[in-house]
Amino acid sequence: MNDRTVTVFGGTGFLGRRVVRHLRKGEFSVRIASRHPERGKKLFGSDDPQLQSVEANIHDERSIADALSGAYGVVNAVSLYIEHGQETFHSVHVESAQRVAAQAHRAGVERLAHVSGIGSDAASPSLYIRKRGEGELAVRAAFADALLIRPAVMFGSDDAFLTTILKLLRRLPIYPMFGGGLTRLQPAYVEDVAEAIARALQGTETHAITYECAGPRVYSYEEFLRAVAHESGLKPTLIAIPFAAWHALAWFAEMLPSPPVTRNQVELMQVDNVSSPEMPGFGELGISPHSVEEILQEMLWDH
Ligand SMILES: NC(=O)c1ccc[n+]([C@@H]2O[C@H](COP(=O)([O-])OP(=O)(O)OC[C@H]3O[C@@H](n4cnc5c(N)ncnc54)[C@H](OP(=O)(O)O)[C@@H]3O)[C@@H](O)[C@H]2O)c1
Numbered sequence: 435m436n437d438r439t440v441t442v443f444g445g446t447g448f449l450g451r452r453v454v455r456h457l458r459k460g461e462f463s464v465r466i467a468s469r470h471p472e473r474g475k476k477l478f479g480s481d482d483p484q485l486q487s488v489e490a491n492i493h494d495e496r497s498i499a500d501a502l503s504g505a506y507g508v509v510n511a512v513s514l515y516i517e518h519g520q521e522t523f524h525s526v527h528v529e530s531a532q533r534v535a536a537q538a539h540r541a542g543v544e545r546l547a548h549v550s551g552i553g554s555d556a557a558s559p560s561l562y563i564r565k566r567g568e569g570e571l572a573v574r575a576a577f578a579d580a581l582l583i584r585p586a587v588m589f590g591s592d593d594a595f596l597t598t599i600l601k602l603l604r605r606l607p608i609y610p611m612f613g614g615g616l617t618r619l620q621p622a623y624v625e626d627v628a629e630a631i632a633r634a635l636q637g638t639e640t641h642a643i644t645y646e647c648a649g650p651r652v653y654s655y656e657e658f659l660r661a662v663a664h665e666s667g668l669k670p671t672l673i674a675i676p677f678a679a680w681h682a683l684a685w686f687a688e689m690l691p692s693p694p695v696t697r698n699q700v701e702l703m704q705v706d707n708v709s710s711p712e713m714p715g716f717g718e719l720g721i722s723p724h725s726v727e728e729i730l731q732e733m734l735w736d737h
Contacts, residue, residue: 437463438462438463438506438507439462439463439464439465439504439505439506439507440457440462440463440464440465440505440506440507440508440509440545440635441464441465441467441501441502441505441507441508441509442454442457442464442465442466442467442508442509442511443467443468443490443492443498443501443508443509443510443511443512443534444467444468444509444510444511444512444513444549445464445465445466445467445468445474445487445509445511446466446468446470446473446474446477446487447468447511447512447513448588448590448592448593448594448624449511449549449585449588449624449627449628450466450468450509450511451477451478452590452624452625452627452628453509453511453628453631453632454466454478454485455628456625456628456629456631456632457509457631457632457635458482458484458485459632460632460633460635460636462484462506462507462632462635462636463484463485463486464484464485464486465486465487465488465501465505466478466485466486466487466488467488467489467490467501468487468489468490469489469490469491470489471487471488471489472487473487474487475487488500488501492510492512492526492530492531492533492534493520493525493526493529493530493533495533495537498533498534498537499537499540499541502537502538502541502543503541505538505541505543506543506544506545507543507544507545507546507547507635508534508538508543508545508546508547509546509547509549509631509635510531510534510535510546510547510548510549510573511549511631512526512530513526514526514527515696515698515699516688516693516696516698523561523562523565523566524565524568527565527566527568527569528565528568528569528572529572531548531569531572531573532569532572532573532575532576534546534548534573535548535572535573535574535576535577535580536576536577538577539576539577544640545579545581545635545640546573546577546579546580546581547580547581547583547631547634547635548569548570548573548580548581548582548583549583549585549631550566550569550570550582550583550584551563551566551584551585552584552585552586552620552646552647552648552707552708552709553584553705553706553707554566554567554569554570554584555567556568556570556571558705560698560701560702560705561698562698562701562702563701563702563705570582570644574642578642579640579641579642580642581634581635581642581643581644581645582642582643582644582645583627583630583631583634583645583647584644584645584646584647584709584713585622585627585647585648586619586620586621586622586646586647586648586649586707586708586709587619587621587622587707588621588622588623588624588627589621589622589623589624589726589729590623590624590625590729591729591733591736593624595621596621596662596726596730596733597733599659599662600662600666600730603659603662603663603666603668603670604666604668606670607670607671608670608671608672608673609659609670609671609672609673610673610675611655611656611659611672611673611674611675612655612675612677612680612700612703612704613655613674613675613676613677613680613703613704614656614674615654615655615656615657615659615672615674616654616655616656617654617655617703617704617705617706617707618652618653618654618655618706618707618708619652619653619655619658619706619707619708620648620649620651620652620653620707620708620709621648621649621653621658621726622647622648622649622716622723623649623723623724623726623729625724626647626649626716626721626723626724627647629719629721630645630647630715630716630719630721633719633720633721634719637719643714644713644714645713645714645715645718645719646709646710646713646714646715647709647715647716647723648708648709648715648716648723649723649724649725649726650722650723650724650725651725651726652708655703656672658726659672660672661726661727662726662730665727665730665731665734666730666734677700677703677704680695680700680703681697681700683695684696684697684699684700685697
């Protein structure tokens with residue numbers, strides 16, 4: 435039995451809830467920290483004495499410090515995909531990421547895994563990608579041995595990526611592609627990424643490492659759509675829609691309460707989302723990643 439506690443900020447999210455499960459399998463005690471702790475209780479029940487849900491907001495120093503009290507490790511899996519009011523990419527991905535790292539350092543936490551994204555780059559012209567890059571630098575400045583986890587776009591049964599594509603492929607007679615469908619992507623299975631985070635925290639290597647977690651195959655966006663359609667027995671007609679048209683559409687869509695597409699998403703679809711061969715990843719953590727086709731078959735079988 436492991437009496438070490440790991441606090442997971444964002445432990446109720448798409449990735450975070452899996453990180454919680456994989457950490458428990460690795461016999462860590464886990465403290466799930468989010469703004470809505472009742473979601474943690476609903477997700478995980480209250481039978482496991484090694485699992486605790488606490489209220490915390492990473493914009494608030496005091497609540498971070500409370501959530502970290504006595505912890506051995508911390509995972510920051512908090513997201514922000516659309517800016518609104520005070521919730522900006524800078525406030526969440528740079529300032530608050532730095533705040534979590536600084537509080538972890540101050541509390542004497544031994545291990546920090548900060549979840550970022552493949553392609554994070556402080557010099558990128560895209561605001562989102564730039565803020566993810568600045569966030570990584572700010573985290574390392576506050577906690578020198580921080581582990582940076584950069585997932586590729588992730589898929590899983592309750593994702594917003596593969597399930598949306600599948601739904602649209604089934605409904606639309608003609609599928610509009612982002613640009614010419616040439617952007618490269620290497621989707622990662624969310625359970626594999628969660629296992630990677632748990633193993634990285636269990637490992638004996640305690641110095642700063644950046645892991646890029648990407649799936650077994652690189653696709654062009656068009657190849658990906660065709661692969662998903664093939665697995666699902668569909669034969670869609672794909673048409674190229676120029677990125678300028680997507681930007682205009684997203685600009686209008688952002689006026690809606692829950693926009694189906696945002697300019698930030700369009701910008702992300704213009705940049706390749708693949709791992710660099712020289713960076714450590716699943717292989718170094720002893721994980722053989724699942725393919726989209728494999729998981730899609732399971733998902734289709736379940737429905
Ligand atoms: N999904 C992907 O394909 C993908 C790909 C690459 C990288 N990533 C990165 O992976 C990480 C996790 O993403 P995800 O898709 O799993 O996110 P998600 O499903 O949106 O979950 C976000 C989590 O963060 C919590 N949260 C949000 N704001 C918070 C705050 N101010 N203080 C404390 N908790 C807060 C949310 O709970 P409450 O709302 O209750 O607070 C929730 O538990 C992010 O860094 C994301 O950028 C994701």
